[in-house]
Structure formats: structure tokens, C-alpha cells
Amino acid sequence: MSMWGGRFGAGPNELVAQMSESVSYDKRMYAHDIKGSQAHAIMLGKQGIIPTEDSRKICEGLEQVKEEIESGKFEFKESLEDIHMNVESRLTEVIGDAGSRLHSARSRNDQVATDMRLLLREDVDEVVQLIRGTQVALIELAEKHTETIMPGFTHLQHAQPIVLGHHLLAYVEMFDRDASRLIDCRKRFNFLPLGAGALAGSTLPIDRTFVAEHLQFDGLLQNSMDAVSDRDFCIELVSDLCILMMHISRQAEDMVFWMSQEAGWIELDDAFCTGSSLMPQKKNPDMCELARGKTARVYGDLTSLLTMMKNLPLCYNRDMQEDKERIFDAIDTVKVILAIWAPQLATMKVNKDRMYQSASDPALMATDLAEWLVRNGVPFRQAHHRVGGLVGYCKEHNKSLDQVTLEEMKTVIPESNEECLALWKPENSVRLRNVIGGTAPNQVAAQVKRWKASSFMKAEEST
Template identity: 50%
Template sequence: MAKMWAGRFSKTTDKTVDDFNSSLPFDNRLYREDITGSTAHAKMLGKQGIIPQDEADRIVKELGVILKEIEEGKIAFSDDAEDIHMFVEQILTERIGDAGKRLHTSRSRNDQVALDMRLYVKKEIRNIHALILDMMQELNKSAAEHTETVMPGYTHLQRAQPVTFGHYMMAYANMLKRDVKRLENTYELMDEMPLGSGALAGTTYPIDRDYVREQLGFAAVTENSLDGVSDRDYCIELCSDLSILMMHLSRLSEEIILWCSWEFKFIELDDAFSTGSSIMPQKKNPDVCELIRGKTGRVYGALMTCLTFLKGLPLAYNKDMQEDKEAVFDAIDTVKMCLKVLKPMFETMTVLPENMKRAASRGFINATDCADYLTKKGVPFRDAYHITGQLVGECVKKEKGLGDLTLEEFKAHSEIFGEDVYHAIDLSTCVKERKSFGGPAPEEVERQIGVIGRFIEAHRAFES
């Protein structure tokens, strides 16, 4: 099939160049956005009298038929077409003749693909946004069930201070809250309509860009035609947002991998979301979490791809920009797949509070509370710190916990200690007294749950 741009050329394109140049195998997923954009463009051409109204109507009608037939599987994507734009235009022209040839009036593939990508990315931001809020809802639910489930908090992967499982879940909910806001910001920044920029220098036709913008639901039109066709900042921003999101999912996955090991055994994954070993019959592997952790690198790679292919490009459009699609598509697909499998896996896992409490009772995670006990009775904190350190050292030698020491053993280090020390260093007390804003006290975690719940409710409207 002759190329629509073949007038200048005296030879047909070499087959290897055709294969190398073609983007249809991956940009065919833009068919809906391409047809939607073309429909709005055709309506504008007719309204402005740039092409006869009856021909604009024929184009719009047939584009609707083509869209329906693609979605019904009646039209298969052909290897003859260079990209999705040429594919749709070729079918349209074959069906309605010269009227189809008029569709591309006052338009270039440069602003056409810029439009298609923006429409697609806007749609997928809304989809991912919804999936993140769903995951936040699940974290909120789990937190509400475990506001008093004591577990060790860690620094350097060493037991540090007592927290609750609910408090832990709210940490990840707040990470995802930032991811939601980043996606909304990217959406706001990219919500400009580039069609009408032409190849790079606009057009001499009396087009109405604002009419097209309104039909397609953009907040504004791009201000500069050079920038309109060459801007892929939103691809970088999206991949950056998704990279940070995947980093958060990877960290949560790493926690779950640790927690379901026999060394921790804080949780038990459901059989439906675990896998076995080909040789070791006892194994129950957290492959879902391991794959999320591994796939994070794919999304990072998409970000580096976009940054790299753009860094040396002069204005305006260059074929390098074709590389945005596979990177962005893969990042979007990967993130959606990870979120869709993580939520039900998390929803079906079993939390094991007794194991968490048992772990919290070891490792002297109430040592800071012991020092605070002395400080509140007038001992300078550094002295209290030193005394508590000596007590921990003694406990290590005697294989005891701080709560196992006798009052006489406490008083051997400081006469300040009284019977009330046992209440002060009880793990439940340690958690419940941490009422500072953002802390793990049950009522404070409940406040955090409320904040996240209201955030989810308020931001659902973004998806509509």
C-alpha cells in the first residue's frame, strides 16, 4: 500500500525500514483517542467552513462506525499501516473516498500524536488514581482493626520502639496520599490541548482550537505551537510519579516478605496469593510481593528512557519521540497490574497479633520509655539514658527483659525507681502514652484514619 506521504519519493521504503519505523504494533492501543480526536477535528473543520459540512458529517459518522468495529473485533490492525493515525485514515478513505482525504486538513501527525498521548495519559492517570485510593481504603480498614495491635517498630532493621500495626499501615497510607496528589498535579499541568499546533508552526486555516478543546474536555489550549508538538514533560512526570509510587509499593512488599517469613511470622498470606516450590514441599512463597519489588525497576527504566530520548532533541518534533509510547505504556500497565494484585492479596492476609506482641516483648524496645520515666522524675535525660543503658546491659547478661527485673535491681542503678516503673515500661502503656500528633497511640491512629478516610472521599471526584 502506498504511503500517504509518498509523493516526494521515487522509491518504495525498504522492508527493514518499514518494520523499524512502524509504531502500529504498540500505538494501536491509541485507536480510541485517535478517533476521538479526529472526530472533534472533523466537526471543527465543518463548523469553520474549512471543508463542506456534509463531508464533515460523513467523516464523523464513519469514524464512529470504525471505532465500533475495532472494539467488536471486526477490524484487525494491519501491518501495512505505519501507525495508528495512518491506519484509521486509510480505512476512512477506503470507505468514503475523497471526503476521508480531507480529514487531515490543517493538521499534522505531530500535533495529532501529541493529542492522542495526552488523551490517553489523562485517562490512565484517572484509572491509576482510582486504584491507589482503593489500596488506601484497604490500608485504612486494616489500620482500624489494629489500633491496639502492638508490634516492634524498627530502625536499621533492629527493634527500636513499640508501635501498632495500625500505625504502620497509616504510614503507607500517607505515602500513597502523596502519590495521589502527585498524579493530580501532573494531570493539571498537562491538561492542555495541542491540536492546532500543526507540524510546528500552526496553520493558515481559520481553525477554532477552543471549540476542539471544549469537545475533548481539556482545561486550556497549548500556548506555543513549537512547544505543543514537542512537549513530553507529562510523560516524564507521569513516569516519575509512577516510579515513586512503585518505590512505595516495593517497600510495602519488602515488609510483607519479611513479615511472612518464619523469622518474623507477623502475617500469613492466603494460599490463593502464594506459590510453592518445585522441590521443597513445605514452601509458601510471597511471589506477588517479590514481583512487585522486581517490577519497580521496569518503571524506573521507563523514566530513564523518557529523560534520555528527550535530553538532546532540538525543537520541534523528532522521531525519537516515538520512544515515549512503549515506555509510558509499560509503566502504566505495570503499575496497574501491581495495584490490582496487591489489594486482594493484602485484603486476604491474616495478621498474627500474638507473634507481633511476642517480638515486641524482646529487644528492649521499651528502653526509651524507661529513660523517659526517670527524666519525668527530674533526672537529666542523658543521665537517664546512661542508667537505662546499664540496665539493658545487665538484662542481656541475665537473659531478662526490663520488665523482668526486680525493683531492687532497678534501685541498684537509681533510687528514683519505684513500683510505678513497671506500668511505665509496659508495652501497652508505651504505645498508649505516645499521644503526640502523628504518634501510635490508638486515639491518634484513629484520627489519622479519619484524615485518610476524608481524603479518599474528597478525591474520588477526580476520577469522574
């Protein structure tokens, strides 16, 4: 018998039943559904809505159902549609009529909203932990490369010398914001919907605050209609995951380029690369490429959620059943990429000589000459123009900047002197960028030290 079938004279069409089922994917919420149901049953007994003995039987019966699921003995039935009805149906088989009392003062609408929040709290905690692991790997790598010089880029063209550690720590900053967003998102959705019923609350004397405290929610959702129809928390979470994946994708692109023959700056371990079915010499950074591709997948999950919700009237609509596959897919995708990311970073081998060679073009130090002029009283715009003139002179005469004599330099930059001829070494360039946030080795070492003092790094060191 369908749990909503009293109104209907016949069961649903077979194809309708197939389209309606969600247990094939929402069964992953079984533990959270049971946890929420136990809290609800305890409250019903405490409030005298159901006999205390029935409340006890329900909680014990739900434990048995959980054990059956975890041991693989439980038979999920698509005819019962979802995880909620599967659990409740089996509970009633186990303990009899007492199980039919469990659904008093609740609807699947507020039940699923509660289950989702219980599940996503754990998912957020896991993703944040994985982000911290990635940050640790980056910090440890950066610490080894506070003086490893490489070219920094703008517009994918060599711009100025930097140190590799500085580049790696930029991603540590990005991932830290990602963790912060997820933690903040978790705080925002950690409020209890249960008790909202289908949309209007209940006439029964329930105690929502008791359930919230039992399930470790920070409070109650205050409007029953919003409680059952809100999916902002799913959209916000996937949006945060999209930003995280964007950062991963950017770093993936960096590593793909760095590993190319054109750069030859790094090598990743064979365990994180693949070969070619045709070309025996190939070693491809496939995990980086897959990370880029899966970023698009997570973006698609967000677009699906936003599109699903954009025209829905209050309150609950069956369209919202489509939220689960998208949120689960986004979380699962992020988890598997992050689980790979830190170990992959730990295997990175750096070709310091190739990096240094790539950063040694004197043109990368053109800004250093302009700033030398500023330090000697020349307004920056004039300094920029004069150094640009020197670059043009070198191009015209097929010379590099470090091949120009002082006499030639003075024809374009009258203020220049012998000091200017010593500006063309990248190690001097990075050393002079000794400002907070700059790429000077001692500044990068200070950044590393600051990160190593952070709580998550200390936690990592203690394990």
C-alpha cells in the same frame, strides 16, 4: 501509497518499514485518535475550511472505523506505520475523497501529542481509583488492629512497640500522596496541542479553543514548538508511578518478612501465593516479590524516557516514537499490581500473639524509661546516657531490663523509683504515645476515623 510519499521515488526498505512502524503498540489509542479527529473535523467544518457535509461524513465514517476496530474486523497495516495513518486510510476507503480532507491544519506531531493526553487522562483516573481501593483495604485492616501490638523497626532492628494499625496507616498516607501527585500531573498535562501543526501552527483559520472545549481540555498549549516536542507529561507521569511503585515495593518487603518463619506474623491467602516445583511444603509470597521486581521495571521505563529526551533539539524528532512503549509498559505494570494489591491485603491473617511476643522484649521500652526521667526533670541527654548505662549493666550481668531490681537500677539511675519497674509492658508503651500522629490505640482509631470521613471512603461505602 504512503501518506508522506510524494517526495520519494521509491518506498522504504523492508527493514526500515519494520523499524518505523508503531501501530503494533500505538493502536491502543484508536478511540482517542478517532475522538480527536472528530473534534478536529467538526472544527474544520465550522470554520469553513472544509465543507460542512464533508465534516459530517468524516465523523460518521470515523464511527464506522471505530466499530470495525472494536468488532475485530479492522486490519491494521504495518505499512501505514501508525494508528493515525491506519485510521485515516480506512476512513478514506469508507467515505471517499472527503476523508482526505481530515488532515487539513494538523500534523501527526500534534495529533499524537493530543492522542497521548486523551489516553493518559483516562489512565491516570484509573490508577487513582485503584490507589483508592488499596487505601480502603488498608484502612479497613487498620481498623481491626488498632490495639494489635508489634515491634516497630529502624535499621531492620526492633526499636519500639507500635500497633499494627499504625503501621498500615503509614502506607495509606504514602498512597494518598501518590494519588495527589497523579491528580496534579493530570491537571498539568490537560492542555491541547492540536493546532500546533508540525511545529509552526497553521495558515488556515482554525479555532483551537473550540477543539479544546469539545475535548474537555483545560486550555491550549501556547507555543507550537513546545506543544509538539514536549514529553514532560510522560516523564512526570512515569516518575509519579515510580514513587508509587517504590511504596508498593516497601510494603511488599514488609509482608515478605512478616510471612517468613522467623517472624510468622501474617499469612496471605493461597490465591496470592505459589509453591515450589521441588519442595512440597513451600508457600511463597510471590505477588509481593513480583511487585518488588516490577518496581525495577517501571524505574527502567523512566530511565528510558529521560535518556531518550536528553539531547533532542527542538522540535519533533523520530526518537520520540519510543515514548509510547515505555509509558504504556509503566501504566500496565502499575495497574496489574494495584489490581492485585487490595484483594491480597484483604486476605491477610494476623498472628497477634506472635506479634505481641516479638514486641515484648523490655529493651524496646528503654526510651520509655529515658522519657520518664525527662518528665521528672532530668535533661534528655543525661537520661539517655543513664539508661544506656543500665542497658550495659544488664548485658554485663546477663539480665533483661525487667529483671533488674530497683536497688540495681538506682546504682545507675539515682532518680528511679517503683514507677520505673512498670514501664516494661508494650501495651503501656503504646498507650503513653498519645500524641497526634502517635501509635497510641486511641490515636490510631482517630486516624482511622479521619480516613473513613474522606471522600473516597464515603464513595466506597455508598457503592
